[in-house]
Amino acid sequence: MNSQSTKRSILSLSSDKIDIRYVAKLARIALTDDEVQRFGQQLGDLLEHVNVISKLDTDSIPATAQVVESRNVEREDEVRPCLDRKTVLSMAPQAQGSFFRVPRIIAEDG
Amino acid sequence: MSTVERSGVDVARAVNAREISAREVTDATLGQIDAVDERLGAYLTRLHDMARAAADRVDARIAGGEKLAMAGVPVAVKDNMCLAGTRTTCGSKILENWIAPYTGTAVQRILDAGGIPVGKSNMDEFAMGSSCENSALLQTRNPLDLSRVPGGSSGGSAAAVSAHLAAVGLGSDTGGSIREPGAFCGVVGFKPTYGRVSRYGLIAFASSLDQIGPLTRTVEDAALAYDVMAGYDPMDSTSIDRPLEPTFSALRDDLRGKRIGIVKEFETGKLGAAIDAVYKQAYRDLEKLGAELIEVSLPTADYGLATYYLIAPAECSSNLARFDGVRYGLRVEGNDVGEMYEATRAAGFGPEVKRRILIGTYALSSGYYDAYYVKAQKVRTLIGDDFKKAFATCDLIACPAASSPAFVSGAKSDPYSMYLMDYYTIPMSLAGLPALSVPCGSVSVEGKSVPMGLQLCAPIFAERELLSAAHAYEKATMHYKNNKLDVSLHRAPTGNLV
Amino acid sequence: MSNIESAHAVGGPQPSAGGRGAEGAAPSKWEAVIGIECHVELKTNSKMFCGCANEFGGEPNTKVCPVCLALPGALPVANRVAIEHMIAAGLAFDAQIPEFSKFDRKNYFYPDMPKDYQISQFDMPLTQGGVVRYWLEDGTMKECRLTRIHLEEDTGKSTHSGSGDGRIAGSSHSLIDFNRAGVPLMECVSEPEIHNADEAVGYLEALKRTFVQLGVSDVKMEEGSLRCDANVSIRPVGAKELGTKAEIKNMNSFRSVHRAIESEIARQIEIVESGGRVVQETRGWDEVTGTTHTMRSKEQAHDYRYFPDPDLVPVEVDRATVERIRKDMPELPPARFARYHCEFKLSVAQATQLVENAPLAEYFDACVNASKNAQQSVNFVLGDLSRLANESDTPVYESPVKPQHVAELITLVESNTINSKIAKELVGRMWKGEGAPKSIVEKEGLAQTSDPGAIDGFIDGVLAANEKSVADYKGGKTNVMGFLVGQVMKASRGKANPALVQERMKEKLT
Numbered sequence A: 001m002n003s004q005s006t007k008r009s010i011l012s013l014s015s016d017k018i019d020i021r022y023v024a025k026l027a028r029i030a031l032t033d034d035e036v037q038r039f040g041q042q043l044g045d046l047l048e049h050v051n052v053i054s055k056l057d058t059d060s061i062p063a064t065a066q067v068v069e070s071r072n073v074e075r076e077d078e079v080r081p082c083l084d085r086k087t088v089l090s091m092a093p094q095a096q097g098s099f100f101r102v103p104r105i106i107a108e109d110g
Numbered sequence B: 001m002s003t004v005e006r007s008g009v010d011v012a013r014a015v016n017a018r019e020i021s022a023r024e025v026t027d028a029t030l031g032q033i034d035a036v037d038e039r040l041g042a043y044l045t046r047l048h049d050m051a052r053a054a055a056d057r058v059d060a061r062i063a064g065g066e067k068l069a070m071a072g073v074p075v076a077v078k079d080n081m082c083l084a085g086t087r088t089t090c091g092s093k094i095l096e097n098w099i100a101p102y103t104g105t106a107v108q109r110i111l112d113a114g115g116i117p118v119g120k121s122n123m124d125e126f127a128m129g130s131s132c133e134n135s136a137l138l139q140t141r142n143p144l145d146l147s148r149v150p151g152g153s154s155g156g157s158a159a160a161v162s163a164h165l166a167a168v169g170l171g172s173d174t175g176g177s178i179r180e181p182g183a184f185c186g187v188v189g190f191k192p193t194y195g196r197v198s199r200y201g202l203i204a205f206a207s208s209l210d211q212i213g214p215l216t217r218t219v220e221d222a223a224l225a226y227d228v229m230a231g232y233d234p235m236d237s238t239s240i241d242r243p244l245e246p247t248f249s250a251l252r253d254d255l256r257g258k259r260i261g262i263v264k265e266f267e268t269g270k271l272g273a274a275i276d277a278v279y280k281q282a283y284r285d286l287e288k289l290g291a292e293l294i295e296v297s298l299p300t301a302d303y304g305l306a307t308y309y310l311i312a313p314a315e316c317s318s319n320l321a322r323f324d325g326v327r328y329g330l331r332v333e334g335n336d337v338g339e340m341y342e343a344t345r346a347a348g349f350g351p352e353v354k355r356r357i358l359i360g361t362y363a364l365s366s367g368y369y370d371a372y373y374v375k376a377q378k379v380r381t382l383i384g385d386d387f388k389k390a391f392a393t394c395d396l397i398a399c400p401a402a403s404s405p406a407f408v409s410g411a412k413s414d415p416y417s418m419y420l421m422d423y424y425t426i427p428m429s430l431a432g433l434p435a436l437s438v439p440c441g442s443v444s445v446e447g448k449s450v451p452m453g454l455q456l457c458a459p460i461f462a463e464r465e466l467l468s469a470a471h472a473y474e475k476a477t478m479h480y481k482n483n484k485l486d487v488s489l490h491r492a493p494t495g496n497l498v
Numbered sequence C: 001m002s003n004i005e006s007a008h009a010v011g012g013p014q015p016s017a018g019g020r021g022a023e024g025a026a027p028s029k030w031e032a033v034i035g036i037e038c039h040v041e042l043k044t045n046s047k048m049f050c051g052c053a054n055e056f057g058g059e060p061n062t063k064v065c066p067v068c069l070a071l072p073g074a075l076p077v078a079n080r081v082a083i084e085h086m087i088a089a090g091l092a093f094d095a096q097i098p099e100f101s102k103f104d105r106k107n108y109f110y111p112d113m114p115k116d117y118q119i120s121q122f123d124m125p126l127t128q129g130g131v132v133r134y135w136l137e138d139g140t141m142k143e144c145r146l147t148r149i150h151l152e153e154d155t156g157k158s159t160h161s162g163s164g165d166g167r168i169a170g171s172s173h174s175l176i177d178f179n180r181a182g183v184p185l186m187e188c189v190s191e192p193e194i195h196n197a198d199e200a201v202g203y204l205e206a207l208k209r210t211f212v213q214l215g216v217s218d219v220k221m222e223e224g225s226l227r228c229d230a231n232v233s234i235r236p237v238g239a240k241e242l243g244t245k246a247e248i249k250n251m252n253s254f255r256s257v258h259r260a261i262e263s264e265i266a267r268q269i270e271i272v273e274s275g276g277r278v279v280q281e282t283r284g285w286d287e288v289t290g291t292t293h294t295m296r297s298k299e300q301a302h303d304y305r306y307f308p309d310p311d312l313v314p315v316e317v318d319r320a321t322v323e324r325i326r327k328d329m330p331e332l333p334p335a336r337f338a339r340y341h342c343e344f345k346l347s348v349a350q351a352t353q354l355v356e357n358a359p360l361a362e363y364f365d366a367c368v369n370a371s372k373n374a375q376q377s378v379n380f381v382l383g384d385l386s387r388l389a390n391e392s393d394t395p396v397y398e399s400p401v402k403p404q405h406v407a408e409l410i411t412l413v414e415s416n417t418i419n420s421k422i423a424k425e426l427v428g429r430m431w432k433g434e435g436a437p438k439s440i441v442e443k444e445g446l447a448q449t450s451d452p453g454a455i456d457g458f459i460d461g462v463l464a465a466n467e468k469s470v471a472d473y474k475g476g477k478t479n480v481m482g483f484l485v486g487q488v489m490k491a492s493r494g495k496a497n498p499a500l501v502q503e504r505m506k507e508k509l510t
């Protein structure tokens, strides 16, 4: 149903080692070597536990994204009040003038 | 009965009748908080000024002739709910000093109904945990035994209500975070049907599972708070636009004609003889009230934990991306934005949050999405189908609310053993069902009596049926009356316990 | 010019393949294959998922709320009008509107994207397929299929400081304004069916005109409400396989799209012809140097971790809504252009001018409808009427001159009842609100006279009064004829049939 990833069976995954550094990079969390070690171990253990679901035959089962089926919840195209800028910028870790300020962006950091 | 021990229903009645003012109730509650919370740690932030101002407003409205459903009822607000002008931390260093500029819908409805926000209650960081020990900011203790945990993640609200530091505690339940701390602290913990209470203003953990609900000392109070909070909210696309039946006015005293399903797969014998005896007694008590007990089967419930630990982390990995040091909250500087993100999130999130973000990121990442996330969503369908089949033969399901009673702080160091605490509550969360825990007795551990919770669960939208049954059971058993606050709670402080 | 002689030989000073000249003149042995991704901001009152105003500009960080600033606990609710705009856009290009659509989260971190995920559509967009019909400057009609149009939300805007030139490279920090964050954005993805810069611009102009006419977007590139990237590759003419593509970004106008694509095609041809290989990469267009340069040298595979947004519910588009929107759909630019240019035989310039001004085109259509004469209608509408419109700052379609009047005028001219001079005068008087031309003509006796007796009378008078001119004419200066005819027309107050005046005058002078 979703073509973004190649189909793999969980059974083959259980033998994969989770690439914790790659995942941490995607999640934008710096990990110490110690954390890499510890989280790697813990997540590996957890994955073994969750792999029990591979036993279930779900080929003909639809996925549940939401438990209560609902459709077309839309708002009218109406303007509502905004927050005032003072409040908005008072939250900013760093602001400059009327802007939020961040350190330099390495091109295409995303 | 002292003022702080009065139920929410009783307080609201008395304030509306002008027997007592909201201000008096508030002052008494704030006094109790000041007296014991150093040792309990239920509140991250006490809201003395806001509470008194709110109480005065309520008194003015009452004087003006208004009747308010929750007039003067002291409310503990879990710290993952936005209340304008208050620090809203989610139990995390990353939001340690963030002041919410807006108020969430459920909290607003409580305020509009005359509820008094007395404090923001402690919680496991981002609601991830079952003991409150994952709060990065404060340790909360179980008021019935200070050596034990209050449960989690809504441990602060559960402890506050149990210790009479509020009549109503607002909690949020993703996989058991209201029901389990309710059971641990000897109070009622009620999670409504997913979508019944708006999530607007609730800091998301796992969007498709999160649901706000009350923690209270009585079922009546739970019904009162639910009736106030529930209902469609145009600010939350997943809130349900469907007529709401008031529950409070429909509470009954018996279970005649009700069929209650006992889940074959949840045989309590494996929890030990003492616990088994408590649940067997609870089931017999249901029967005595006129219910017919029938065996039901939830064959895929055993896969709930695995399913949950894929879906909830996946959603959380995305929901928690916004804590990036750009617009609010903690920032740890770096040479460039990327470094800043990584340093901020490394310093701002605790280990459990990091673990869940990492596992969720992994489950969604290229090559694994179908095998993990989509697979889990399909199993979620199967679990829901099991409940539907079961509810074809019964009106309610009864089972344990947690895998054990409250344990001693620090006892569960392995993440997975902590996850197992929610074994009995997760399947209902995955199916979106309304469920609650109600005190059902206690076991004796090291000479102390530790409470247990009975979980009752109903089909989607059957809150009325559910609360009515729980009320009947509570009225017949009155287990909450046996709660005894830890004697150390009122002792003069001997030092910082935190 | 043979291929060998063409200027894109190795080392040639100015590789011109892909250049305007080369396209037309020199059949290159290379064919460019171009796909275009366009982001177009939708025109709505409020943002996609919150009630903040969707307006360009304004004081920074004043059009933000908990939702579009991604404050903890805030939740999105979809804008109904944005979804309807998408359906209209899809229908305009004959796209399929699936019955079921949903929103997904595209996860990546970027400082001007508040949630650090973008609400977008992954595998079930609101519209699928479709075809954009467009035309080139010579009137050739072309087609390019669409892959899809999906709905998403815009990011905020970063200003890069410290690099001196506002560029991201070398900047020391960036300043962010979130006013634009959450503005509804449609992403139109084309199939790789465009083959040169002219086609690319023709395609983009067709998109733009269509969206403007539908009212779904203002499409102002200078305000950033249309942004596009082009995927460019080359292959030997006749080859089936696609070459390695480069993605070109930072093109800020249709002109820069044209220049960037030409430059990139030339660059790729040069590389391949000198034995090199094009690498897959993202390249930025530099307006100043007129070249593209590497932005991201190694195309790292993004792992966006798409999944259905659990904060939003699916969209089911019922067929009645589709039909209602389809029924309200105006005639769209490509069809209108084809009708004007191919059927009415208007020039490319005339047809384009009308297509770009839908109310004027409708006015023109009404004139044609009433007069059955497209050529005369276009002459009046784009000629005298448009001139008066410019002078008075009143659009033609809001002036007192009704299409019915224009049709009457055309009939008067075509039947030789009035001459063109009178016609011009009548247009001016109709503009002033004097009513239907026929009644003016009748009332004032402006009908053209072809009575030889009357015309001779006028001519005799003029010849008598202009003896010198008559002498000049007879002395060989035949160009005074124009003057003399003019005098006759004047004497007749413009009513004399000019052809007849000419004829009679010649007779009298010889």
Ligand SMILES: [Zn+2]
Pocket (backbone or CB within 6 Å): C047, C050, C051, C052, C063, C064, C065, C066, C067, C068, C069, C182
């Ligand atoms: Zn907004």
